[in-house]
Amino acid sequence: xAKQFETIALIGIGLIGSSxxxxxxxxxxxxxxxxxxxxxxxxxxxxxxGLGDRYTTSSADAVKDADLVIVSVPVGASGSVxxxxxxxxxxxxxxxxxxxxxxxxxxQMKPHMPDGVHFIPGHPIAGTEYSGPDAGFxxxxxxxxxxxxxxxxxxxxxxxxLRVFWEALGSMVDEMDPEHHDxxxxxxxxxxxxxxxxxxxxADDLEAVTESEVIKxxxxxxxxxxxxxxxxxxxxxxxxxxNKDAILEMLxxxxxxxxxxxRAIRWGDGDKLFDLFTRTRAIRRSIVQAGQDTDKAxxxxxxxxxxx
Ligand code: NAP
Numbered sequence: 001x002a003k004q005f006e007t008i009a010l011i012g013i014g015l016i017g018s019s020x021x022x023x024x025x026x027x028x029x030x031x032x033x034x035x036x037x038x039x040x041x042x043x044x045x046x047x048x049x050g051l052g053d054r055y056t057t058s059s060a061d062a063v064k065d066a067d068l069v070i071v072s073v074p075v076g077a078s079g080s081v082x083x084x085x086x087x088x089x090x091x092x093x094x095x096x097x098x099x100x101x102x103x104x105x106x107x108q109m110k111p112h113m114p115d116g117v118h119f120i121p122g123h124p125i126a127g128t129e130y131s132g133p134d135a136g137f138x139x140x141x142x143x144x145x146x147x148x149x150x151x152x153x154x155x156x157x158x159x160x161x162l163r164v165f166w167e168a169l170g171s172m173v174d175e176m177d178p179e180h181h182d183x184x185x186x187x188x189x190x191x192x193x194x195x196x197x198x199x200x201x202x203a204d205d206l207e208a209v210t211e212s213e214v215i216k217x218x219x220x221x222x223x224x225x226x227x228x229x230x231x232x233x234x235x236x237x238x239x240x241x242x243n244k245d246a247i248l249e250m251l252x253x254x255x256x257x258x259x260x261x262x263r264a265i266r267w268g269d270g271d272k273l274f275d276l277f278t279r280t281r282a283i284r285r286s287i288v289q290a291g292q293d294t295d296k297a298x299x300x301x302x303x304x305x306x307x308x
Pocket of ligand 1 (some may be wrong): 012015016017038040042072073081101123125132133293
């Protein structure tokens, strides 16, 4: 593939940052990759993995020659990163991020962005429950959506360049306003994680069922929740704190619907239960048809079988 940028700076080199680095290298999308992360230990590991061409713990130093800057840190840290890099950005550079919440990231980063720099926030809808530079891999973004939330007045040419970049990583690109993004993600991603953290926490707290029973007899339902509930605590703490309004709105709806389900179970209303379970099954089919999951009988277990 053709080179798209002379220099790309990656601030944060965990699951997402390192997957982007691997893709850029694999596809030859940049003349040079600069890797920056706050800790010496992660930087050293990134270097061992050969993720970049230059390595630094200073994000200010990392961005000075960059045409594209990609910030991949927990959303709560995006404001301090923006403040650090602001004065060192090259005129005409594109600055983007991958944070799971958008309105808060924009509120934190945009005030620091100097004139002449194109700030175009983004969010690849792709991930796993693992974190750190070892967790990244080529193919993470393949066939997945990347949502860009450009502020009004964003330069069309800069937007087009970023879009082409994500397409080169295998993604399909959409644009949304940040508030709408936050609502959509609250229901498709944030709420499922909160429910998973809650159900696994409840099982852990149960007195009538011992912890060893929870682990020993973990049926597929519980097991799938534990995968989500094993996600990075820092990332998910920040998501909850930075998409508070949309999450609380969806949680209120969820609680109402749960009460409806509870009532149907209490009164033995089989028709209501059957209707709901039929409707939800159709949603699963639509997701498979849209290519966002496979129709294999299970997930997780295949990887376990391969490991054996
Ligand atoms: P990760 O694997 O935990 O890596 C986090 C990176 O950010 C590391 O380089 C870490 O540096 C750095 N970092 C952590 N705290 C920081 C702070 N306070 N200040 C500056 N740097 C800090 O995380 P990730 O999964 O790649 O997630 C990165 C971003 O992508 C998050 O905003 C997340 O919401 C978003 N995202 C995640 C997923 C997912 O499934 N994981 C999917 C889509 C988007 P050190 O290791 O040097 O401390």
